[in-house]
Structures are given as structure tokens and as C-alpha cells.
Amino acid sequence: MQRDPFTPVASDATPVQPISLDVLREKYLKPGETDVQDLYRRVARALASVEPAAGREAHEARFLANLRAGAIGAGRIMSAAGTDIQATLINCFVQPVGDCIQGVDDGGYPGIYEALREAAETMRRGGGVGYDFSRIRPKGAQVKGTASLASGPCSYINVFDQSCSTVESAGARRGAQMGVLRIDHPDVLEFITAKRTPGRWNNFNVSVGVTDAFVQAVADGQPWDLVHPARPCAALLAQGAVQRTDGQWVYRTVPARDLWDTIMRSAYDFAEPGILFLDAINRDNNLHYCEAIAATNPCGEQPLPPYGCCDLGPIILTRFVRNPFGLAGAPAFDFEAFEQSVATQVRALDNVLDVTFWPLEAQRAESAAKRRIGVGFTGMGNALAMLCLRYDRDAGRAMAAQIAERLRDAAYAASVALAREKGAFPKFGAAGYLAPGTFASRLPQALQAQIREHGIRNSHLLSIAPTGTVSLAFADNASNGIEPPFSWTYKRRKREGDGRMSEYAVEDHAWRLYRELGGDVNALPDYFVSALSMPAADHIAMMEAVQPFVDTAISKTVNVPADYPYEDFKGLYLAAWRARLKGLATYRPNTILGAVLETHAPEAEPAPAAPASAAAAATTTSSAPIDPMRTVIESRPKGALPAVAEKVEYWTQEGHKTLYLVVSFMPVPNAHGTGTVDRAIEFFMPVGQSGESQQWITSSMRMLSLAARGGFLERALSDMRKVAWDRGPVRLGTRQREDGTRVPLWHDSEVAAMAYAIQNILASRVPDPVQQVLPLDEPEAPMGMPPAMAGKKCPECGAHAVIRKDGCDYCTQCGHLGTCG
Secondary structure, eight states: OOOOSOOOBTTBOOOOOHHHHHHIIIIIOOTTOOSHHHHHHHHHHHHHTTSOHHHHHHHHHHHHHHHHHTBOOOHHHHHHTTSSSOOOSOOEEEEOOOSSSSSBOTTSOBOHHHHHHHHHHHHHTTOEEEEEOTTSOOTTBEEGGGTEEOOOHHHHHHHHHHHHHHHHTTSSSOOOEEEEEETTSTTHHHHHHGGGSTTTTTTOEEEEEEOHHHHHHHHHTOEEEEEESSOBOHHHHHTTOEEOTTSOEEEEEEEHHHHHHHHHHHHHHHSOOEEEEHHHHHHHOTTTTTOOOOEEOTTSSOEEOTTOEEOEEEEEGGGGEESGGGSSSOOEEOHHHHHHHHHHHHHHHHHHHHHSOOSSHHHHHHHHHHOOOEEEEEOHHHHHHHTTOOTTSHHHHHHHHHHHHHHHHHHHHHHHHHHHHHOOOTTOOHHHHTSTTSSGGGSOHHHHHHHHHHOOSOSOOBOBOOOHHHHHHHSTTOOOTTOOOSOSEEEEEEEOTTSOEEEEEEEOHHHHHHHHTTOOTTSOOTTOOOGGGSOHHHHHHHHHHHGGGOSSOBOOEEEOOTTOOHHHHHHHHHHHHHTTOSEEEEEOOOTTTTSOOOOOOOOOOOOOOOOOOHHHHHHOOOSSOOOTTTSOOOSOOSSOOOEEEEEEEEEETTEEEEEEEEEEEEEEEOTTSSSEEEEEEEEEOOSOOOSGGGHHHHHHHHHHHHHHHHTOHHHHHHHHHTOOOSSOOEEEEEEEOTTSOEEEEEESSHHHHHHHHHHHHHHTTSSSOOSOOOOOSOOOOOTTOOOOOOOEEOTTTOOEEEEEETTEEEETTTOOBOOOO
């Protein structure tokens, strides 16, 4: 077999699997690039371009060798470095939002609409954004300038959400956002429960910023004040709002345990909000002396100050395992090679800060002052299996901690060496940086002495982020970030250029390597452990083992089974706080997440134009042809009309269903008067309609018949496609991806599904057919995929099956991989 141009290393002599090549071509290769080596050369050349001319060629060679060894950049770097597009190489930012509409507030923070503009520009250039909305005054606060009342931060989050939807439609990369609100903000209850409404804040992950004082109040059963500096309105004052001695206004006081239970219930049933432990974040911060952190990037691995960024580059751990699985000798991790790779990666990511296009000047200035970078790793779960260690046992956690510790020390030493060559970051102050309690104060004494003497180039150096498609494209589908594998293999179907369907396996890297080396994958050793097969406590234990060696944070989702006891679930968050983690996100599949809980009425249709007969319309003289599908037909012609009857099979939570649709057509003159076209004029569904649950059929068919004769059928069907109900999604039809793969198509209600079916019937009879195509048959489920889980709505297939897997949005129905930050 001819090998694709991925460089094999000692622990990996397997051919490249098709999924890696597909993702590489679809997302990362640029015009003129034929393989991954071309891409590596482009990235290495770009990152070396800011080095002095005399040493530039040597650094380019070092960067290229390191990319080949497994030290890659995050997605933005691999996609955009060395191209002529003005896109940022930085994955994510945190943007400030002030307590005013325009200008800046009293603290110097940009007003809401200025922040909205800045966020839109950042997302337009490819960056995700996190925000702390806590400065915005709560609902019911006074607004002196306009003698009005504030609407609260949640109303403005709606605006940011809609802006993200607009921006994402203009580019290929979906916008990613994180919204944070402090636990003591008066509107925190609305914030916590906002995403219980389907469709609200679809472009946001949300987290509550929790303090140690609040957790202590929960433990002690104490009351908790909801406060803000803004003065409440007269009505709230009359209800008991008072000002504390510290100047904060207490809008109301609630039992801390009740508030905590509201958070836990939302997380248990709706997977959000997540929790950020603000005191742990700021206590550990190397720059506590010159900044305060209140938010993170969208996936949570980077707590950042206003305008801070995450410049990320993971190292593929599986590339440094020698004698994997012990099949050719004792397995070992090559720490020496790993540390050398880390040192080079520090320099490469430091150069990214000088190479990248910055969406905002404030982002460039913040980066230049502190030079944050985030060297990380991916493939931890696979690497442990290759070392014959269980992810969920003490020995596996000890090895993970050792890898993280060696990563830390190598990165900090490399940054000190870089400071001697290029200078320390401008905001560096040794006394504050090494003060007791900071992350840097826990470094080995020799490293601390070097930092005091020479400074350090980068304020922060480490970040364990999700790797998403980067792992698929460059790491042979190695386990994502710090996560264990999610599944060992599944089948993917793809339509080839000649129309034939092909099928290939998507395989976990360690699983396929074990097979290639002669192992029996039908009887895997017990150190092959998947994410869904281990207790939730073991996920947290891995984070607890690694977090002490990471100066920012870890992106990880703790998956728990649907029947996980609620009290145990609440205990996970308290265990995370006691473990001094910086945050926690969980996911529990359940029926609530799979259901649509609200219906939304279609928008009002403008009144049709004055009636005119089809014949008259066809003979009207005009400079432009008349659309025969939009003219008004005053009444249905007498007698029989040609019709089609279509059997429609679909699937709801109640199971398989069948309906028959009958559509009658009327021949009308075409736009040029030289022939006729078939125009739908009447819709009928021959089913029993006596039951209350079937009344929607009668009304929908009558509405469509009137719309068809009024000339606005297209708009009516579009409105029907938007209708949602409270009985869960409906599966009908399939959708073809760009790669030819067909995935099931889901709809928010039976009404929406019928509109889809009608659109497909019309597509075969009228001009300008819609893009969705029949058959309306049950699609074959991809083989080997894990069971579909209830979750958020998938933008690819419409199923309510998107969960957080390995820190990324992942559809358990069609396999769509979404936002990873």
C-alpha cells in the first residue's frame, strides 16, 4: 500500500486513515498544497518570518522538524499561517463589556454596543469570544440619563447571540462565545435558567462565576446577597432593596442553597451553566498584581483578562511513546524528546503573537504587554493506553501528572531562555510574579532563581485545550486533549465523485495501532478505557492530578449517565471546588434536552396584492416577465385537477408514523406565455381528523391552499418549517454533506416535517426546486457509532443530539463536530 505523506514515528507506522485526509483537505490545505508536508512548510516559514534574517532559515528548519514530530498549532494557526487572508491565528479572546450603551463606563470598559462591534470584528476574523456581563446593571436599576429602567444583562446577551448568528453566516467558521455572570449579580437566576428555553443563546456556552464565599455559604446554609453598584428603582427600594456599607446595593437576599440548587438542576437537566471558580483562577494567576480575571474563552481552558487571547499549540503525546503496548519491549515515554519539542514549541507560539493579524488594537496591546501563550497536549487517553496504564487508576493519573510536570518545567525554562535573548514581557515584575500563592511560586527553586535574574518571556505558558479537527487531521484521530477515547471505531459512508457510495472505518488511533502491531481488538486489554465506561469521579480525579502543573486551566467535559443520582451529581461540583479546579462542565443525557419546550408563532404574512385572475395576470403587459407562481388565483377551478399522492414515513418519539399527502396542480401560462407550468393550488391529507391532536392537519392544509392561491406559498412553507412543539424532534428525510455523506434530517415539529415533505413534492413539479431532496425513507444509521444522546440542536442534521464531547460540540446522531473554541 502506498503511504500518504504523513511522517511516521517510532510508535506509529500505520497508514493514514481516510478521515484524517478528508479533514485535512476540507479544513486546512490551501490552494497549491497537495499534502501535509506542504502545509507544515507553510506554517514553519510563516512562524520563522519574524526571526532575525541571519537565523531565520535555521529556525524554519527547527519549526518544520517539530511540526513533523507532533508539535502542531491550534486550528487557526494550521489553517491561516502563511496565507494572505487577514484572519487571526488566535483561537479565542475575552472581550470587556461595560455598564453603558455607548462610549466607556466609569471603569473604562467599552459600552455594550461598542463591545458588540468589537466582538463582531473579532469573530469575523476567526476568533471566539468570552465575556463577563456582570458589570451591566440589573433589570429594574435606575438609568439616570434617560430617566428609565435597565433591562438587565440577559436582554443584551440576546443581542450578542443574534450578532454571532449573523457573523457566522458570512464565513465558514461558526462563531463561538462564552457568557459569564457572577453568582452575586441580581439577575443571576434569569441567567441560570435562560437556556431552558430552546433556541435561546444557541451561540453561547454559559458559566456562572462562583466565589469561595458563596460555596461556604452553601455549606453553612447561609443567606446570599444579590448585589450591584447601580441604584435600584423606587419599586425595588419599596420592596426592601438597601445599600450596604461597602456601597453595593442589595437587590434581594436568597438562601445560598436554593440558588445553588437552581444551578445544579439546570446543569443536571440542560447541561448548562458550567461553573467557574473565580477565586481559584485569580489566586493562581501569575499576574494577580496587574490584572483581575472574570471570564474565560468559550471552552474554558483559558481564564483571561479584558482583551486577553489564547495562542494555542498542542503536542501529540502518542508520538513520544516507545514500544507501545509492550509488544516489542517495555513501553516508555520519551521525556527527553518531549522536553525538546516543548522548548521549540514555546518559541514558535511566541512568534505567533508577532505574525498574527489582530482584529483589534487593544488585543495586540494586551498581548504585547504580557505575551501569553498556551503549550498543551493531545492524545493523553491514547498515550496512557499505549503505556499499558489505565486512565481511571492511580498509575495512569501519576503518569499524566508527570507528563504535565515535565511540560511545565520545560516550557518555563524555554521562556526564561527566550527572555535572555529577546527580553521579558513588559509587565513582568519578579516580586509579584513569584509572590506566595501564584502558580510560578510553586516552580522548582532553580527555575524561580532564573526568573528573578533574567525575567521570563511569557506570563503564562500552558493550556490544555480541546483539539477537535486538529486531532483528526494531524494526530490520526488520537484521543482529544486530556480526554480518554470516546469510541473505538465507527463506519462512515461517503459519496464519491462518480456517484458511487463508499464506506470506511473511522478508528481511534490507539485501537488501530494495537491492531496493526498484532493485538487482538476483539479482546482488548483492560487499559483500553473509554470516556463512557468510567465513573464521573475518575474524570475529576484526572483533572485534579494535572491541574497543579497547568498555569491556566483544563478544558474537559465530565460525562455522566442519564440515571446518575442528582445528589451525587451535585457532589461532583463540590469535589471540583475542593480539588482547587478552576471550573467544571458536565453533561448528562436526558429526555428534557431532547424535547422542544416552546412553540413560536410564524411571523405575520403581509396582505396579498389586489386579486386578479391567472389569465388576466398572464396577459398583463409589463417590461418584466410575470412570475406565474406568485399571481393571485381568485378561486379553485371547478372539476378535477391533476394531483399527486405521496406516502410520507417519519419518526417521532412515539415511533414510526405514516401519512399521505395529496397535492393538486393547475396548469398556468409560464412567464413568457409560450407554454404552461404546473402550479400547486390545493393541499389535502386524507386521514382521520376527529381527534384533537389532528386539528393541525386541517388548519395547515387549508392555510397552504389559501397561500397557494394567494401567491405566497413559498413563504407559508418557510414559516411552517420554523414551527416548534413540545413533543420532541421529528426525523424525516436526509441531507447530503459536502463530502457526499448522507445524514438524517430532523425537524422541530410534525408541522415542520410536513412542510419539508411538501417542498420536496413541489421540487419535482415546479421550477427552481429547493435544495433538500427525497427519498423520504429511513436513513441507515452509521455503524458502530455510540447511541444517540439527547442534547442541543445540531446545525448539520437538526437532531437534538449535540453533546459536549472532549470539550467540543459533537452530534451523536450524525457525527457533526462543532465548536471547540
